[in-house]
Amino acid sequence: MTFSNRLIQWYLENKRDLPWRNTTNPYQIWLSEIILQQTRVAQGLPYYLRFVENFPTVFDLANASEEQVLKLWQGLGYYSRGRNLHKTAQIIAFECNEMFPKTYTELLKLKGIGTYTAAAIASFSQKEVVPVVDGNVFRVLARYFDVETDISSATAKKEFTALANELIDKKQPDLFNQALMEFGALQCVPKNPICSMCIFNESCAALQKKKVDLLPIKLKKTKVTERYFNYLVFEDESGNLLIQQRTSKGIWHNLYEFPLIESEKELDEEELIEKISTTSFLTNKLVSIKPFDEKSVLHILSHQRLKIRFWGLNVDGKIEKGISKEAVKKFPFPIVIFNFIEKNF
Incomplete structure (x- = not known):
C-alpha cells in the first residue's frame, strides 16, 4: 500500500468531525483556515461557529463594520488576520460579485491569502491538485523521509511542497491534504509521539534512525x-x-x-x-x-x-x-x- 493510500485510510478511521470538513463552500473553508492559523482547533472552533452564525455569507461579513469583526475576533490574537479577513470579504463581495476565485493562482491575489490558505481552499472546495503545507506537514515529512533541511530557511517551503506534490493523491487531493495535516495534529505530534502505535512505524526513517525528537530542524530563534x-x-x-x-x-x-x-x-x-x-x-x-x-x-x-x-x-x-x-x-x-x-x- 502506498504512503498516500495508507494515510488516507488512517484519516477516514481517525479524523475529527469538524464542521468545515462537511462542506465544499469556499467561504466556510476560507473562514476556518484563517481562524485556525496559529490557533488550536479547540480554541478556534467556537470562533468559527460564531462567525458563521453572525455572518452566514461572505456578503454579510463584508457588510459588517471592522469593529464588529474585531469584537467577534476578540481573544484569538494576531488581529491582522481579522482585519485582512474583513478586507478580503469586501473584495469578494463587491468586486467579485460574491464569487470566490476557483483556482489556487487566482486565490493568491486576495489580501491575507498566502500559499497555504490558497492551496487549502482550492484543494478542499475544488479538488485542485495542489499540496497544502503547514507546520504539521513539515513535521510528518521531515520525520518520515529524514529531511534535515532547516524549516525556518528560505528554501524549506519550496522543498517540502515539492515532496508533498510527489506524494499527493491526484484523484483525492482534498482527502490527502486533510489526512496529512490531521496525522501531524493527532499522531505525529511535536513531543512524545506514540511511535509504537503509528501506521508508519516500520517505514519511518526518523524512527529507524532514532531521530524523531530531532526532526524537524528549526535553527532560527525568535527574538523576544x-x-x-x-x-x-x-x-x-x-x-x-x-x-x-x-x-x-x-x-x-x-x-x-x-x-x-x-x-x-x-x-x-x-x-x-x-x-x-x-x-x-x-x-x-x-x-x-x-x-x-x-x-x-x-x-x-x-x-x-x-x-x-x-x-x-x-x-x-x-x-x-x-x-x-x-x-x-x-x-x-x-x-x-x-x-x-x-x-x-
Missing part, C-alpha cells in the same frame, strides 16, 4: 522583546471611563485600550505620576491613584512579553468623551484588557 505597559483607567464622578483606539502599526492595531504609558521598567506610583504630568490625556484634576493589583500581569505574544499594570485614577468633574462602563464592554479590546474589564466592571 520585553515591554512594560501602564494602563491608566481614568474614572470621573459619574463613573465614566476614557478609552482610545490604537491607530499605530504593530500589535492590536485598531483595537481599543485605556490611555497608555509605556516605560522601560516597572513604575511605582511616584514615577507614574511624574510621567502622567507630562502627558495631555486629561485636564481634569487628579483626586487619587492606586494600582488595581499588586503585581503586573504577564501577557505573552509570539515575539513579545508584555508586563501590564492597570492603575485606577479618580478625577474631578466629568471626563470629556467619557464612556459608561456598560458601553465600554461593546468595544473590541485585546483579550488581556477585556478580561480586566470583565473582572473589575
Whole structure:
C-alpha cells in the first residue's frame, strides 16, 4: 500500500468531525483556515461557529463594520488576520460579485491569502491538485523521509511542497491534504509521539534512525522583546471611563485600550505620576491613584512579553468623551484588557 493510500485510510478511521470538513463552500473553508492559523482547533472552533452564525455569507461579513469583526475576533490574537479577513470579504463581495476565485493562482491575489490558505481552499472546495503545507506537514515529512533541511530557511517551503506534490493523491487531493495535516495534529505530534502505535512505524526513517525528537530542524530563534505597559483607567464622578483606539502599526492595531504609558521598567506610583504630568490625556484634576493589583500581569505574544499594570485614577468633574462602563464592554479590546474589564466592571 502506498504512503498516500495508507494515510488516507488512517484519516477516514481517525479524523475529527469538524464542521468545515462537511462542506465544499469556499467561504466556510476560507473562514476556518484563517481562524485556525496559529490557533488550536479547540480554541478556534467556537470562533468559527460564531462567525458563521453572525455572518452566514461572505456578503454579510463584508457588510459588517471592522469593529464588529474585531469584537467577534476578540481573544484569538494576531488581529491582522481579522482585519485582512474583513478586507478580503469586501473584495469578494463587491468586486467579485460574491464569487470566490476557483483556482489556487487566482486565490493568491486576495489580501491575507498566502500559499497555504490558497492551496487549502482550492484543494478542499475544488479538488485542485495542489499540496497544502503547514507546520504539521513539515513535521510528518521531515520525520518520515529524514529531511534535515532547516524549516525556518528560505528554501524549506519550496522543498517540502515539492515532496508533498510527489506524494499527493491526484484523484483525492482534498482527502490527502486533510489526512496529512490531521496525522501531524493527532499522531505525529511535536513531543512524545506514540511511535509504537503509528501506521508508519516500520517505514519511518526518523524512527529507524532514532531521530524523531530531532526532526524537524528549526535553527532560527525568535527574538523576544520585553515591554512594560501602564494602563491608566481614568474614572470621573459619574463613573465614566476614557478609552482610545490604537491607530499605530504593530500589535492590536485598531483595537481599543485605556490611555497608555509605556516605560522601560516597572513604575511605582511616584514615577507614574511624574510621567502622567507630562502627558495631555486629561485636564481634569487628579483626586487619587492606586494600582488595581499588586503585581503586573504577564501577557505573552509570539515575539513579545508584555508586563501590564492597570492603575485606577479618580478625577474631578466629568471626563470629556467619557464612556459608561456598560458601553465600554461593546468595544473590541485585546483579550488581556477585556478580561480586566470583565473582572473589575
